[in-house]
Amino acid sequence: MKAAPYDYVRPSSIEEACTILAEAGGGAQVLAGGQTLMPLLALRMSQPFILVDINHIPQLQGVTTVDGGTRVGPVTRQNDALVDPILNRDLPTLIRALSHVGHHQTRNRGTIGGSIALGEPAAEMPSTAVALGAKVEVRSASQTRFIPADELYFGPYSTAIEPDELLTAIHYPAWPKDTITLFREVAMRPGDFALVGLVGALTVEDGKVARAGICWFGMGPTPMKARQAEAALIGQSVDSLDAAAIADLAIADTAPFGDHHATADYRRTVGRGIFARVLKEALDIRQAA
């Protein structure tokens, strides 16, 4: 249960970190909050030659309002994000999802970008980024590029971020003030990874759904975007909306697996149920307001 030996380095700038990653030729591992990586190192499932600690790079921290949305530094700690005034004002959907990430003790170290870059399919942060239409900024020694969150994930822990690239920011687009949050997570115990999870944002204009971003977690090898349900929702009148029919469409975009916690059928059945209920509750609440 002790990590294999490696060289620990602590760059103080993005440029320095990217140079280290370029020279390591794939043998380096980036350390952000470490709340998943540290166990993988202890279990020797991860055995890098170089561990690159990015916790001392100021540009990777903090939340700022930018043109068209919100920029979140990847090394922003989850518990700091939870009380961040900008995120609480502009991205309540992200706040809602964040409160379900791990435990209080792991949120004190764990970061938003670390979770997004890891790509655990049952985790909240990757699916929330997909649901909200975020894009990530990644940098290497030679270039900077932007990847839409819904093109980031190939499979469990497999992402479009290359070994010589560093996640340097997450850009969340602006959502209007009265955006409705959809969120439900079914887990064995608080803090466990989700067996079935759902996160989304909806806007309603003139009684009709104007914008929808919805994504599952724990329902396939990657965050599973509910594209058909989103498309069906747009333009629908909230009064005559058939939540059960849209839940069926949402389930059609999942590919759940069975494991010793839950069968694929269980995940689909529970998923369909919570989708319909969350959608209905969210719209009822809005109508009452």
Place this chain on the structure above:
Amino acid sequence: MSEHKIELTVNGRHHRGTVEGRHTLGDWLRGQAGYTGVHIGCEHGVCGACTVMVDGRAVRSCLMLAVQADGCTVTTVEGLADADGTLHPVQQAMKDCHGLQCGFCTPGIVCTLAALTADGAQPDEEQLTAAMSGHICRCTGYQGIRRAIRQIAGAEEPA
């Protein structure tokens, strides 16, 4: 393999040491610095027994490298009681309410609750109970710990 010099404050005492890059803070506290109140349980971030306070926050010391604590202020369970032996309010509540039996998980739980109530913070029972999800106790059945939490939150008179 890399070695690093670190300097940190533990329970008000200044420490200097040399650590391997792969050593966890928990291993260093317990093995090198002698703070055996830090209980190393699962070593992969599940059980919560090794929880300590780093710069005032409850963190799992198996999920943080010793080298990352360079320059930090750490408090372990040994640093909570007064010099004359007067227990920290969290320790007193755990004692009053039978919040422990074998005591293995206790230092971590005490550190979490102490961090949440530090500097005059007044978390309610619900917040303290939610933070308990980060700890596993195999003896008490948790009800004594819940009573201790109610005492700490002021919802119940000391037993």
